[in-house]
Amino acid sequence: MPNTSDLPYLIRLLDDDDPSVYPVVSQQLTEFGGDISQDLAALGIEVPNSRKKRLSSILAVGRRKTLEDEWLVPSRGVSSWEDDWESFEHTLRLLSDFLHDGVTLRPSLSDSLDLLADEVRDDLVDPTAEELRDWLFAGGKFTGAKKKADACEYFDLCHVMDVQRGNPTSLACLFMLIGRRLGARVDGCSYPAHFLARIQVDGKTSLVDCFHRGRTFDVESLLQAHPEISAKARAAVLSQGHLGVILHRYVTEIRNSLLAGKCDEDAEFFTQLADTLER
Numbered sequence: 001m002p003n004t005s006d007l008p009y010l011i012r013l014l015d016d017d018d019p020s021v022y023p024v025v026s027q028q029l030t031e032f033g034g035d036i037s038q039d040l041a042a043l044g045i046e047v048p049n050s051r052k053k054r055l056s057s058i059l060a061v062g063r064r065k066t067l068e069d070e071w072l073v074p075s076r077g078v079s080s081w082e083d084d085w086e087s088f089e090h091t092l093r094l095l096s097d098f099l100h101d102g103v104t105l106r107p108s109l110s111d112s113l114d115l116l117a118d119e120v121r122d123d124l125v126d127p128t129a130e131e132l133r134d135w136l137f138a139g140g141k142f143t144g145a146k147k148k149a150d151a152c153e154y155f156d157l158c159h160v161m162d163v164q165r166g167n168p169t170s171l172a173c174l175f176m177l178i179g180r181r182l183g184a185r186v187d188g189c190s191y192p193a194h195f196l197a198r199i200q201v202d203g204k205t206s207l208v209d210c211f212h213r214g215r216t217f218d219v220e221s222l223l224q225a226h227p228e229i230s231a232k233a234r235a236a237v238l239s240q241g242h243l244g245v246i247l248h249r250y251v252t253e254i255r256n257s258l259l260a261g262k263c264d265e266d267a268e269f270f271t272q273l274a275d276t277l278e279r
Contacts, residue, residue, distance in 0.1 A: 034062030078244025129199035137214025144211035171210035187241035
């Protein structure tokens with residue numbers, strides 16, 4: 001078992017000039033499971049910015065192992081998760097923890113979502129999905145990331161809530177999870193190339209583009225105006241947003257971002273995770 005009292009010395013040794021020291025330090029740090037943020041806080045250790053990236057890179061091995069150990073998929077894969085919100089949020093928490101640097105202290109995904117839901121309640125009592133859309137996106141509280149929106153950090157929902165920016169998929173999933181907490185039904189729409197959310201407004205189904213300030217599209221009008229829409233896009237618009245399918249897309253998009261960033265080992269790992277959701 002790793003000894004947290006060793007952390008101050010291990011971190012200092014990261015800068016040791018002796019090349020034989022680094023492999024030993026790295027090996028000992030990997031035994032901490034990928035996240036030492038709470039240990040650092042308990043010990044009152046401030047990690048200089050110059051060391052954070054290097055330390056996080058070493059801890060990444062442990063985060064990958066933790067995600068692998070905790071990744072549990074029912075025998076029927078995504079088909080078992082059609083409306084399983086508990087598993088949906090749990091899996092997104094695992095992904096956020098993997099994408100975290102393992103050094104910076106922050107609340108868990110569930111706690112962060114609870115805090116945001118409480119913030120909404122301060123302004124809105126029993127909001128409808130449309131009112132929640134307006135609060136989150138129309139006023140600009142959460143927006144699409146203008147640069148490198150497909151970067152891995154924008155799939156980390158805790159980070160998304162911290163910086164109030166995300167990509168289409170993470171922002172829509174945030175909308176869904178907050179809606180769930182507040183009793184407002186928000187579903188996902190796995191539209192090709194641009195993930196959307198789905199809500200009911202005055203008895204009609206509307207699609208929400210969370211990335212572009214929550215702009216809405218009436219489904220019926222959209223299909224009438226674009227009869228040339230592909231079969232895949234039409235099916236996405238008309239489906240009910242199966243949570244297992246959404247998770248598969250989330251994992252696949254992270255894999256694509258890792259490939260773009262030339263993180264080949266992690267990309268292969270996420271390919272394997274995506275495969276487990278196809279059983």
